[in-house]
Amino acid sequence: MNWKQRTIGLALVLIVILSGCSGNTNAPPETNEAVQPSETPQSSNEAVQEPTLPEEYTIQILTTQKPNVRFFDETEVGKVIKEKFNINFEFVPFTGDYREKLSLMLAAGDYPEILRVEGNDLVQQYIQAGVAIPLDDFLPDAAEFTKRYDHHIPYWIITDDKKLYKWEVNVPYGLARLAPLNDIAIRTDLLEQQGWPQLLSTDSYLEFLKEAKRLNPDSIGMVSNFGESWGMAGVAGIMYEKGGRYVAWANDAWVFNSITEQYEDFLENDYVRESYQFLNAMYNAGLLDEESFTDKTPQMRDKLSSGQALSMFYNRNAINAPNRDLIAAGKENMQYIIMPIRTNTQVARNEPRLLGVYDSDPFGSVIMTKNAKDPKRIFEFIDWVSSEEGQLLIQSGIEGVHYTVGADGKRVPTQAFIDDVQNPNESKTGIGLTAYFLPSSFAEDPNGQQYNLAFEPDVRGQLVYTDRQREAYEKLGWDNPFSGFRENVKLQSSGLVNSVTIDPSSSLGILQSRVVELRVRNSPKLIMAPNFDQAWDEVIAEHRKLEPQKIINELNTLYQMKKANP
Amino acid sequence: MAQTGVSGKTVFTKMYRQRMLFMMLLPSVILITTFQYLPLAGWMMAFKNYRVGHSLWNAEWVGWEQFRIFFVQSQDYAYLLRNTLVMNVGSLMLLLVSSLVFAILLNEVRVRWFAKTVQTVTFFPFFISWVIIYSLASSLFAVNSGIVNQMLVNVGVLDHGLNVLGDAKYSWTLMILMLDWKALGYNSIIFIAAIAAIPPDLYEAAEIDGAGRFGKIWNITLPYLMPTFIVILILNSGWIFSSDFEQFFLFTNSTNWEKMEVLDMYIYKYGLKLLNFSYATAVGILKTVISITLILSINQLAKKFTEKSIL
Numbered sequence: 094m095n096w097k098q099r100t101i102g103l104a105l106v107l108i109v110i111l112s113g114c115s116g117n118t119n120a121p122p123e124t125n126e127a128v129q130p131s132e133t134p135q136s137s138n139e140a141v142q143e144p145t146l147p148e149e150y151t152i153q154i155l156t157t158q159k160p161n162v163r164f165f166d167e168t169e170v171g172k173v174i175k176e177k178f179n180i181n182f183e184f185v186p187f188t189g190d191y192r193e194k195l196s197l198m199l200a201a202g203d204y205p206e207i208l209r210v211e212g213n214d215l216v217q218q219y220i221q222a223g224v225a226i227p228l229d230d231f232l233p234d235a236a237e238f239t240k241r242y243d244h245h246i247p248y249w250i251i252t253d254d255k256k257l258y259k260w261e262v263n264v265p266y267g268l269a270r271l272a273p274l275n276d277i278a279i280r281t282d283l284l285e286q287q288g289w290p291q292l293l294s295t296d297s298y299l300e301f302l303k304e305a306k307r308l309n310p311d312s313i314g315m316v317s318n319f320g321e322s323w324g325m326a327g328v329a330g331i332m333y334e335k336g337g338r339y340v341a342w343a344n345d346a347w348v349f350n351s352i353t354e355q356y357e358d359f360l361e362n363d364y365v366r367e368s369y370q371f372l373n374a375m376y377n378a379g380l381l382d383e384e385s386f387t388d389k390t391p392q393m394r395d396k397l398s399s400g401q402a403l404s405m406f407y408n409r410n411a412i413n414a415p416n417r418d419l420i421a422a423g424k425e426n427m428q429y430i431i432m433p434i435r436t437n438t439q440v441a442r443n444e445p446r447l448l449g450v451y452d453s454d455p456f457g458s459v460i461m462t463k464n465a466k467d468p469k470r471i472f473e474f475i476d477w478v479s480s481e482e483g484q485l486l487i488q489s490g491i492e493g494v495h496y497t498v499g500a501d502g503k504r505v506p507t508q509a510f511i512d513d514v515q516n517p518n519e520s521k522t523g524i525g526l527t528a529y530f531l532p533s534s535f536a537e538d539p540n541g542q543q544y545n546l547a548f549e550p551d552v553r554g555q556l557v558y559t560d561r562q563r564e565a566y567e568k569l570g571w572d573n574p575f576s577g578f579r580e581n582v583k584l585q586s587s588g589l590v591n592s593v594t595i596d597p598s599s600s601l602g603i604l605q606s607r608v609v610e611l612r613v614r615n616s617p618k619l620i621m622a623p624n625f626d627q628a629w630d631e632v633i634a635e636h637r638k639l640e641p642q643k644i645i646n647e648l649n650t651l652y653q654m655k656k657a658n659p
Numbered sequence: 660m661a662q663t664g665v666s667g668k669t670v671f672t673k674m675y676r677q678r679m680l681f682m683m684l685l686p687s688v689i690l691i692t693t694f695q696y697l698p699l700a701g702w703m704m705a706f707k708n709y710r711v712g713h714s715l716w717n718a719e720w721v722g723w724e725q726f727r728i729f730f731v732q733s734q735d736y737a738y739l740l741r742n743t744l745v746m747n748v749g750s751l752m753l754l755l756v757s758s759l760v761f762a763i764l765l766n767e768v769r770v771r772w773f774a775k776t777v778q779t780v781t782f783f784p785f786f787i788s789w790v791i792i793y794s795l796a797s798s799l800f801a802v803n804s805g806i807v808n809q810m811l812v813n814v815g816v817l818d819h820g821l822n823v824l825g826d827a828k829y830s831w832t833l834m835i836l837m838l839d840w841k842a843l844g845y846n847s848i849i850f851i852a853a854i855a856a857i858p859p860d861l862y863e864a865a866e867i868d869g870a871g872r873f874g875k876i877w878n879i880t881l882p883y884l885m886p887t888f889i890v891i892l893i894l895n896s897g898w899i900f901s902s903d904f905e906q907f908f909l910f911t912n913s914t915n916w917e918k919m920e921v922l923d924m925y926i927y928k929y930g931l932k933l934l935n936f937s938y939a940t941a942v943g944i945l946k947t948v949i950s951i952t953l954i955l956s957i958n959q960l961a962k963k964f965t966e967k968s969i970l
Contacts, residue, residue: 099679106682196934200711218934222712313803325913383802383822386914396804597934598710606933607733617914 146179150470153183153205154530157191160184161520168523169494170486180474182527190322199224206465209530210259212343213251213455214597220251220258221598225460226468227256235476241534242479248453248592260475262457262528265536266450270548273431273578274448276335278397278405278412281565282426283309289568292432294440295332295371298404302380305403314380317406318393325616326609328407330359332368335435337444337583339364342590343455346608346644349590351447356593356648360612360636366629367436369616372406373625386617400427416559428561432569433577445583453591459530478531481538488533488544490524496546506546514547514556550575593651601647608641705941711934725941735925742831743921747899749835754842755891761843762850763880767872778851781844792837793909800824824910827918834910834919838903846891853887854880889961893969897954900946922946 151164165171165182175181185205187194195215198204199222210216210225219225232239238260239246245264250257263270277298283305284290292298306314319325327341334341339348339362347356348365359365375381382402384392390411396402397415400422405411412429419427435446461468477483485504489496495510506514513522520526525545527533534544543549547556550573554563558574571577595602615632622628674681705725707718730736761781768774784792799807800823808820823829857879865875902921911919922942930939955970962968 102679102682106686190932193932196711196931200931200934200936202712218711221710224712320912383820383825384804386825387912603935606935613913614916621914 147470149179149181150467151181151183152207152471153185154207155185155187155194155205155209156529157187158184158526158529159186160526161518162523162526165523165526168521168526170490170523170526173486173491178474178477180470192322204462204464206462207471207530208460208462209262210458210460211456213458213591213594214602216259216455216458216460217251217594218597219460219462221596224462225258226463226465227258228260228461228472229256231469231472231476232257235472235479237480237483238472238476238532240479241532245452248587248589249458251592251594259458259460260532261451261454262459262530262533263535264451264454264457265534267536267543270535270543271448271450271578273409273575274433275331275407275409276431277315277407277434278409278429278431280305280400280403280427280429281561283403284430284565284569285426289565291569293435294437295367295374295434296437298434299371299374299378299380302375302403303378306380309403311401312403313382313384313396313401315375315385315404315406316382316388316393316396316402317385318388318390318408318411319385319617320387320389320392325613329372329616329620330362330365330368330612331407332371332434332436332439333362333364334449335433335446336364336439337442337447340447340449340585340587342449342587346605346612346641347648351585354652356645356652358641358645359608360633360641363438364436367438369619369629370625371436372620373622376620377623381620386620397429400424405429413557416562420559425559425561428559428565430562430565430574443581445581447585448582450584450586451591452587454587455591475532478527484532484534484538484544487523487527487531488525489546490522495522495524502540503542504540504546506552510546511556589652589655593648593655595644595647595651601644604639604641605644608636608639608644611636611639702940702944704937705944707937709937711936721937725938726945728938729942729945738917739920739922739925742918743900743902745831746834746921747902749831750838751892751895751899753835753839754846755888755895757839757843758846759850759884759888762847762854762884763876765847765851766854766880767876778844778847781847783844784841785845787841789903789905789909792841796824796837796910822914825912825914827915830910830915830918834906837910838906849891850884850887853884857883885965889965890969893954893958893961896957897950899953900950 162168162171163184165184166175171181192211192215195208195210196218198208199215199218204224208219210219216225242249242260242264245261246257249259249261252258279292283301286308287301287304290297290301292301302315306312317324317328319328331341333339333348338350338352340351342349346359348359348362349356372381376383380403382388382396388396390408393402393405393408394411394415397405397412398418400419409431412431416428419425433446439446461471465471478487485492489504490510490513492498494507495513496504496506499505509522510524513520513524525533525547528545535548536544538544546552554573554575558566562574566574566577569577595605597603597606611632615635619625619628619632701715703715704718706720706722707715708721708724709715709718765774765778768777797805799805800821802808802820802822802825805820808817811817812820821829823833861879862875865879870878900922902923904923904927907919907921907924908927911924926939926942926946929935929942958968958970
């Protein structure tokens with residue numbers, strides 16, 4: 094073999110080896126470094142009090158939302174923040190199972206500087222792994238943050254070391270944010286066909302939808318998105334939250350009785366049973382779309398957009414886009430509205446419905462990870478965001494551009510704001526874009542207005558609801574699209590409920606995941622069973638074999654301990 | 660110059676003389692060692708109470724606890740092994756037989772351009788990803804909106820669409836047939852190549868002896884294909900407990916999991932979704948050990964009954 098052949102052979106071998114050993118290109122690029130330290134500062138009209146800004150700091154945000162921009166400074170609000178702090182956010186969209194992504198990131202040790210972690214169980218995993226950094230050292234210099242969240246911070250402390258590792262994005266809550274509720278969506282033409290009936294109990298809906306199906310035989314009945322990763326766990330038994338005793342604080346193995354202040358087993362709950370019973374009745378009557386078990390939200394939306402579905406179970410926001418599609422297709426009268434629903438027992442008891450006001454909403458937990466290059470600077474920014482100025486900017490926009498202030502001190506939205514609300518897909522204002530990861534109060538400001546004007550009842554009623562929807566609610570006897578959800582209700586604070594957690598790695602934590610797994614697996618069987626009572630008894634028997642009461646006892650013990658030692 | 664005898668050559672001399680061949684082999688050896696053998700050190704997780712983000716070395720030793728949980732506490736092994744074996748054995752058998760028959764039939768087609776066209780067309784599904792296949796299956800077989808169901812209901816064959824994608828009773832058939840459709844063209848190539856290697860004078864001799872087409876197939880083609888069939892069977896038997904993850908990830912849902920969930924999905928669920936790495940590793944080890952035992956056993960059986968084996 095001559096030297097040429099040897100050289101070629103060697104080169105081939107080296108190429109293969111080098112290509113096999115190439116680094117992982119899947120990880121998001123670490124773009125947090127100050128890339129251009131010599132870049133001319135943006136603000137040529139400098140703020141007098143800050144003659145020089147620190148280096149540009151771009152933070153990657155993994156998001157399940159679909160922002161129209163890649164960088165926050167492409168929006169009007171983002172530009173203001175960039176000018177003020179030289180901080181920017183790069184949005185990295187993610188589709189898929191986000192909880193799974195969080196688990197994978199933790200396992201791979203690959204996470205951004207700020208990370209939204211949905212659920213205290215995962216937050217604990219991140220804390221135990223030493224990934225989430227404690228925020229206590231920053232609190233003495235964070236007057237705005239501690240003032241705004243003074244009431245909530247104790248609920249955010251979930252570990253035995255009593256340190257704060259997270260903030261939560263959408264607390265506190267105001268009543269305006271609580272309606273409409275995740276109840277049931279009904280096609281308005283069906284209501285019109287049957288003379289605008291007053292519906293509330295599951296039986297009344299069942300009879301109504303039977304008649305609707307008879308009058309509209311080509312429809313596919315009620316749809317839902319059980320195919321989502323949270324679908325079966327979170328939606329199938331959800332009717333328990335529509336009564337006067339429970340709020341849906343979590344999708345775990347328990348429900349919390351706000352009257353007795355006790356955790357109770359999820360599957361042993363009567364309202365949960367009624368929930369499954371309702372879905373079972375719907376299925377056996379041919380009123381529940383069989384594809385619901387595998388449909389995710391996009392498939393469900395398609396069916397709503399085509400007007401095929403008579404109704405939709407849960408998920409109040411899923412009707413907005415379909416309603417727009419129906420208008421575009423010339424089917425205005427087939428738009429959907431959300432209506433309240435309760436089980437028969439709940440209607441009979443007629444207890445005021447509990448509306449949960451989160452002192453702690455673990456679903457919106459955000460942590461700073463050990464990959465944060467300048468945690469102090471990040472938290473200074475978080476502190477500013479928590480101020481009145483910050484909240485108004487990120488939630489209402491720029492004064493004079495997106496809103497004006499009247500003589501009474503109340504904000505009035507401008508046309509720019511209205512256009513932004515009505516055309517979310519083209520939005521470049523950046524208003525509300527950061528509510529996913531920055532502290533964003535859902536309560537009222539000192540003037541009694543929502544920080545985000547889009548949620549002011551009179552604004553929302555005019556901007557978000559269509560003429561047909563307003564007409565439907567009026568025909569049902571409502572004063573406005575929210576009034577029906579505010580009758581016979583009572584606000585219920587979450588208190589310590591979401592702060593009590595079981596270590597997910599412990600034997601009880603593993604047992605809890607098994608209990609939930611058993612429920613999720615058997616939910617379709619319960620919904621589709623020809624004989625519901627028999628199927629329910631079988632599942633309960635299997636459930637009791639796991640001894641779930643151990644979990645409940647532990648939770649109640651921890652709750653009492655926390656209550657005694659806040 | 661006296662020739663060096665075979666007995667005089669050392670192993671190293673042989674290796675040196677064949678160094679180019681070894682160098683060609685080297686990248687594969689490095690890749691397989693790096694990505695298949697080195698990770699076996701992670702099997703330690705199965706014997707420790709490993710928690711994500713913490714040091715594996717410092718984790719508590721728990722011995723066979725995870726294996727005990729799998730077999731004694733959870734009882735999941737029963738339906739998992741059943742589903743995995745039924746679908747994988749069914750797929751393997753159907754695929755081998757159908758590929759063999761397809762190759763033979765294709766060989767019998769006299770119009771060569773037609774045979775080539777059919778072979779090419781049947782090869783295409785192999786390159787289609789399971790994501791596309793799932794979308795197609797959903798469009799075709801969805802209960803209410805699927806084209807096939809709609810057609811069958813409209814012509815009166817069915818009163819109501821068949822829930823092929825959701826109903827557990829169709830799961831095994833669906834998966835076996837889908838895999839067969841996807842891999843038929845690819846697997847038949849191996850048999851087509853084997854048929855091409857059969858000496859043509861055998862067929863001529865058979866024709867002289869009065870053998871018809873079927874006789875030639877039965878007496879010449881099939882016996883010549885048997886060694887290939889056995890080799891492929893043995894090689895694939897080691898994969899009996901491994902499923903195409905993408906396929907099952909897409910098709911498994913809350914309504915058909917009882918018949919559809921296989922070992923790989925179970926390992927994924929407990930390992931990556933529930934972060935119970937120790938448990939998932941233990942199940943993975945069991946799968947590997949059983950697969951190795953199986954391939955060795957089948958190899959021995961094949962050697963004993965057919966005098967053909969690969970090990």
